[in-house]
Amino acid sequence: MFQGRIDLASLRRLRIGTGLLLVAALVVVTLVSAVAVVASSHQTREQYARLQRLEREQNQLQTEWGQLLLEESAWSSPARIERLAVERLEMRLPDVHEAEVIRP
Numbered sequence: 001m002f003q004g005r006i007d008l009a010s011l012r013r014l015r016i017g018t019g020l021l022l023v024a025a026l027v028v029v030t031l032v033s034a035v036a037v038v039a040s041s042h043q044t045r046e047q048y049a050r051l052q053r054l055e056r057e058q059n060q061l062q063t064e065w066g067q068l069l070l071e072e073s074a075w076s077s078p079a080r081i082e083r084l085a086v087e088r089l090e091m092r093l094p095d096v097h098e099a100e101v102i103r104p
Helices: 008-075 078-087
Strands: none
Touching: none
16 A cells, blocks of 8 residues: 555544544543532532521520620619619718819
8 A cells, every 4th residue: 555545444443533532531521520510519508507507606696695785784774883882882972061073
């Protein structure tokens, strides 16, 4: 045969080999893509569950914060402070004659 001439059988084998290689590559890419979709879905579910846990915790902390504010207002009410000053510290309001005005 001539050296410059391409054999038809080898050309067909080359096309078949290239086609098989292309199909194999597409199968591998499809499998990798499927695994990536599964991993992404799993991560999304995990993150959503974490978000729900954090939102529940936020609601609990908000409730606790409200209760602490109510407790603080009860402990620091002027009537309670005056009562404790009189009972525990034996304090009293000064008479008008005992008060002194100091000017700068």
